[in-house]
Amino acid sequence: MPERNTAILFDFDGVLADTEPLHWECWNTVLEPLGVSISWQNYVDHCVGISDREFLETMGRHANPPRQIDELWPLYPQKKKLLRDRALSGNLIHPETRQILQDLAGHPMAVVTSSSRLEIEAILKNEKVLNLFKTAVYGDEVANLKPNPEPYLTAMRKLGVTQAIALEDSGPGKESARAAGCELIEVDHARDVPNLLRKRLKFT
DSSP states (O other): OOOTTEEEEEOTBTTTBOOHHHHHHHHHHHHGGGTOOOOHHHHHHHTTTSOHHHHHHHHHHHSSSOOOHHHHGGGHHHHHHHHHHHHTTSOOSOHHHHHHHHHTTTSOEEEEOSSOHHHHHHHHHHTTOGGGOSEEEOGGGSSSOTTSSHHHHHHHHHHTOSEEEEEEOSHHHHHHHHHTTOEEEEOSSGGGHHHHHHHHHTOO
16 A cells, blocks of 8 residues: 555546547537638547647637637536536446555545546545545646646645545646656556556555
């Protein structure tokens, strides 16, 4: 088990839950009426880990004809609601991940995500894991998103720790965790999280 003064910090999308396909589907659904879309591969290569506003600015620049952010940003609340409704169908967090979170109950743990509280908190409640985390840092509650270290530094401050292990899958997230001085566990897919944690924490 990790030392009690070492926090474990989890990104949400692509780490705690395999939600990136849902984000991609929801964005395409709300953007389709404007003739704007993005392929899954382009989304994975260029859009995972960036803010929603940055995503829409990128989509606007590459649209034909180009679209201004002021035209696209009003779609964001619609996308958030669509994601929340679809995500609440359940089973986004793997049973083994849920089990290892329960095994670590009482340890200083936090969710550190660039997504909004409205999108993520309801999912954590629905998946019955919200109470396992001592705190959470949401993207709409910090001044600077990943890759800035602020989200991870904020989580550590809230938990009252100076050492942390961060699990991240995206480039901006990894950069943020490293800049905050966290030990980084790199995640390729959410399903890998239980084994990665067992290996690092040396328990079965």
